[in-house]
Each structure stands twice: as structure tokens, then as C-alpha cells.
Amino acid sequence: MSLRRLIFIFLFFSVQLFSQAELKTLILKDKDSDLPIEDVTVTVIKTKQNLLSNADGVVTFELLGNSNIQIKHSSYLPLNVRASTLKEKSNTIYLTSNVNELEDIVVTKKHPQKILASLIENSKKKLTVPGRLKVYCREFFKFNGKYSYYNDGLMNFQLLDKSNKTDAVILVEQNRSINLTNDYMKEDLLGYNLNDIMENYYNFKYLDPLLDAVAKKEYDFVIKVFSKNKDYYVISAVPNENASGLLDDFAIIYDPDKKLIIEVSSVVSPLVLSKMKEKTSNGAKNIYKSMFKTIYKIQNSNYYLLGSKEEIGFEKIEKNQKKEIEVRNYFLTKNFSTNYYKYNQDEVFKDKTLHNKKNVILTDFWNESGLTATDEEQQIVNTIEEIH
Template identity: 65%
Template sequence: MKRTVLLFFSLFFSFTVLAQNGEKSITLKDAETNLPIEDATIYVLKTKQTFLSNSEGNVTFLLTGSSNIQVTHSSYIGVTVRSSALVKTDNVIYLKSNVNDLDEIIVTKQHPQKILKTLVGNSVKKLTVPARLKVYSREFFKMNGDYTYYNDGLMNFQLFGHDKNFKSDILVEQNRSFGLINEEITSDVLGYNLNDIMQNYYNFKYLDPILEPNAKKKYDFIIKGYTTNSDYNVMLVTPVDTDGELRDDFKIIYDSKKKIIVEVSSAISPLSFANVKEKTSVGSKNIYKSIFKTIYRIENENYYLVSSKEEIGFERIEKNKKTEIEVRNYFVTTSFSNHNFSYKDSEVFKDKTLYNKKNVILSSYWDVSGLTATDEEQQIVLKMADRQ
């Protein structure tokens, strides 16, 4: 009898361990609409790895042993699940929205722009440096309706310096690129300039338009509370008059007690589209889409960039034709360390983009990259790889 019990326990224990090991898949959905949730952060406490849900709400990652898994999103109530509960091939987790149009408008003695300047200054000082970010980047390039170029890469960013003098060294572990870029397309539209990208994110450069002295005349600033998180406030900044220029709507979510920014998003204001005039001169650009979002993480004493997403679409006016260009970029920090790592100066990547770098593929790094490709994206990549 004892042998039977021991054998049963051994088999049960082995099954439990195997169930907790290997590839895990989660699909995040809105509890009310059943729609997928994009840009949710999934943090595995055991391995301290970070993942981001894609536009289908999917997240895939590898896990050895059991761990708590935190799921957070600025628009939803966060949850923590045990990896042992993820036993299905596709595990669906429903999140409840915390968005409330009736959230209290906060009246402040200081103008919200001055509060924003304080937030930026304090956030810059609080960001953890020196630090190492292991980052997965992905870029899609579309010209005249056809995807013509793709690249992705797994990189280590060693951050050093301080305040407004942040610097970074980049070591590329693996990378790949497919497709061709038209010779007429200059490198400035290929997306990320890897040499200054961290400086921009760690200095909040994308907020410059609403930090200028005359921005108070061009934009409305409103601060609201968060019903489900009393520590957070949201600042909404919208243009009041575009003067024929394209201007963005901004949303800044911040911790009002720690006075640091946790998320920034922006998109071209519909008011701008309504009032801007189409450019016709050769070499000019008519932008029709511009989306930007960054997420930062507060973890004990550490504060660092988790992810960014940028999309831009524009029509370029040429002498005898118009060229439509769209670029979509993703940037995900898969792991963070506040320690330096050793490397030689000759190993530092010094080009602006991965465009001209020879492919170095040692593993299927994109499958555990922190950002699972959607079915559509996988088909795009396979199609361009076949053209090589």
C-alpha cells in the first residue's frame, strides 16, 4: 500500500512540475466587451522578466518552476495569478476596466503645466542609473500599402551618466532583417535611432511641446484622479487651437505621492486634422497618423523604462509622384538589472539602426522576446523572408 501511495505521489508531483514548466500562453480580454487587451505588462516575479501583450491580447513566455505573475494595465484593475493555474494551451484572463468618465477633476493651486515640469524633473532624477536593460526591438516598414522591410533584435543597453546627461552603450546579441528599402527612403524614417533613443526616453523629450512657456496658451491641461488607485492621477493635455499645425493629445499617468511618471501616450488630435492644410511642395510630408506610448515600471527602489510603441504614417510629396510611408516600432525591456556588465569597446554597436547589420541568429529569440507576434505579423515576416 505504501509503495502505491508513494508511486501515486511521485507521479502527481512529476505531473505538477511538468505542468508548471515550459511555454505558457495567456490571452487578456476585457471582462465586459470580451475584446483583447493590448499593452498590458506581464511580470514574472521568479525570473523578473517582463512581457507585453500584443494587439490580440496574447502573451507567450517560458517558465521553469512555479511563480506569481503580475498583470497590470493603466486602464484595468491589475491581477496576480499563479503559474500553476495556467494549465491550458491558451489561458484567458479577464480584466475589469478602471476607466471612469466621472473620475474627479482635481483643482490645484499650481498650473498643471508647472506640476508636469516638476514630475519630469523628479522622474529624470529617480530613473535608475547605472542600469542594464535587455531589450527586444521590432520594426515594420510599409511603402505604398506594401510591407517592404522588417527587422528585430535582442540588445543590451548599459545606461550611465545622470539627469539630462544620460548615455548608453549597446551590445547586440542577435538580430535579423528581411526585405529591401527603396534607395530613395532615407534613414531618418527607419524608426529608432538607437544611439539616442534612451536619452529621449529618460529625459521625456516627447513632452517638450507641452513644456514650452507658450504651451499654456495652446493647450488645455486637466488633472483627474483614478477611482481604483488613489496614488495615481492622470493629466490630459489637449490643443485648444492648432493654428494650422499638427498637435497631439497627451495623456500622462503619474504617481502623485512619489511624483514620478508611469505612462505617457499621445496621438494627433482630431482638431489638428480638421484645421491643417495639405502641403504640396516637393519634399514636404503630410502626416496622417502618429501614435506614441511609453510605460515605466516602479519596482521597490528601481524605476525604469518597460516599453515603447511608435507608429507614424505620412505621404511624402515628390516631383512627379506621392509616396506613402508607414513605420511601426516596438521596444520592450525583457529584463532589468541595476548592475554594470563587462564588455569591450569593440563590442559596442555604434550605428543608428539595425538596418545595415548582418543577421546574427543563434536561437529563435523572437519567440520569447517579450512581445509575441500576432498571426498577421508572423505572416508578414514569413512573406518577406521568402523574398530573400
């Protein structure tokens, strides 16, 4: 067969495949309340692409061919949807809650703190390493109530097999960092520290406060299960009346059979914040908002970090003036692979953040990120596109 003929066949099938690709939007809602559901994991089975619903319950993706769509959330019954049933560009899907009944308290011989410690150790061992995570990261910054800075990037984290520490080689494919206003101070920018992010997530560093001996005195530990959701147990750890300091309310969702952590979330409650004495010294920080959530995924024989979300707001005292700073970060593993890819040392990203990296924009990578922007976030993205 001639080369010209081969090229023709390749182009023909490429056009055919491209013509079958459709942009689809799913709006995920609670069947009873009609409210949007955030952090629903949506997986396109054919391409193994991961998506995560935003605060509006929305995911948007390109659908190529007739693939099943897997929809999961720890608080709802799982659902599989055939692509052929998605007749419209925008489709509303209702999920049935499996935690709408009273929970049962699980009575155990071991203290929940010890159970948590064994869960962490087992989860650390079972996380698939070596592995490669194709990740989209997005960060919003507010200064004195106004959005001031934005960055996002498409990266690959090559996880290396280390006995005591999870190390990662970072390769940045594309990124953009945009100053939205001159009314901010660069030194106040906070964001993901990409150099130790995998060490934190793969060793569950955010749960360290619950493992300290003093935590037994400061926290009320309870293990709960719902009658319609016995696939998952929840360890709740809430500061009690004897606790002092800026302590989070924790919820750890885990698979009791596989003994793997599925989700970790924490938030500093308004009650705890109200007890904090305001600091007035130069350089002090008064936190008024703090939350964190991370999700792990079991996919066949693989177990890996799916995504995370962090948000913090604080008032910084500096030279007799107050600065109000807010940061909102998102992190999503679009695809996971156990393949090892070769790279050159000069391609390795070694900085802590994407703040100072020169913009590299080859495609509209944010439109294929798996994280659909909310209406508010889309306004910021539109501003970026107007600036550039």
C-alpha cells in the same frame, strides 16, 4: 566526487529543468466588454521577465516551474496569478476596469504645466542609473500600402551615470534586417535612432512641447482621477481652438504619492489632421497618422523604461509623385539589472539603426522577446522565415 559524476548530475538537473518548461499563452480581456486589452504588463516573478500584451491582448512565454505571474495595466485592477492555475496552453484572463466611472477633476493651486515640469524633474532623478536594460526592438515598414522591410534585434543598453545627459553603451546580441520586397526606397526607411533613444526616454524629451510658455495658450490642461483608481492621476493636455499646427493630444499617467511618471501617450487627432493644409512642394511630407506611447516600471527600488511604441504614416512628395510610408516600432525591456557588465570597445554598436547591420541569428530570439506578434505581424514573420 569525480568529474564524470558532476557532469552527470548537471545534465540530469538540466533535463529536469528543461522538462518543466512549458509554453503558455495568456489572452487578456476586459471583463465587461470581452475585448482584448493591449499594453498589459505581465511579469514572471521567478525570472523577472517582462512581457507586454499585443493588440490582440496576447502574451506568450516559457514558464519554468511554479512562479507567480503579475498582471498590471494603469486602467485595470492588478492581478496575481499562480502558474499552477494555468492548466491549458492558452488561458483567457479577464481584468476589471478601474476607470469605467466618471472621472473627477483635480483642483490644484499650481497650474498643471508646473506640476508636469516637477514630475519630469523628479522622474529624471529617480530613474535607476547606472543600469542595464536587456531590450527587444521590432520595426515594421510599409511602402505604398505594402510591407516592404522589417528588422528586429536583441540588445543590451548599459546606462551610464551622467549629470546632464543619459548616455548608453549599446551591445547587440542578435539581429536581423529583411527586405520583403524590391518596391521601396532605402533612403525612406525610418526607425529608432538607437544613439539617442535613451536620452529621449530618460529625459522625457517627448514632453518638451508641453513645457514651452506658449503651450499654456495652445493647450487645455486638466488633471483627472477616477474613483476606483486613485493610485494614478492623469494629466490631459489637448490642443484648444486657438492652437495651430500639428499638435498632439497628450495623456500623462503618474503616481501622485511617489511623483513618478508611469505612462506617456500622444496622438495627433483626426480633427487636427483635417485642419492641416496639404503640402505640394518637392520633398514635403503630409502626415496622416502619428502616435506614441511609452511605459515606465516601478519594481521594488528600481524605476526604469519598460517599453515604447511609435507609429507614423505620411505621404512624401517627390518629383511630382507621392510615396506613402508607414513605420511601426516596438521597444521592450525584457529584463532590468543594476549589475555592470564588462565589454570590449569593438563590441559597442555605434550606428543609428539596425538597418545596415549584418544579420546575426544564433537562436529564435524573437520567440522569447516578450512581444508576441499579432496575426497580421505573424504573417510577416512567416514570410521572413520562408525567405531565409
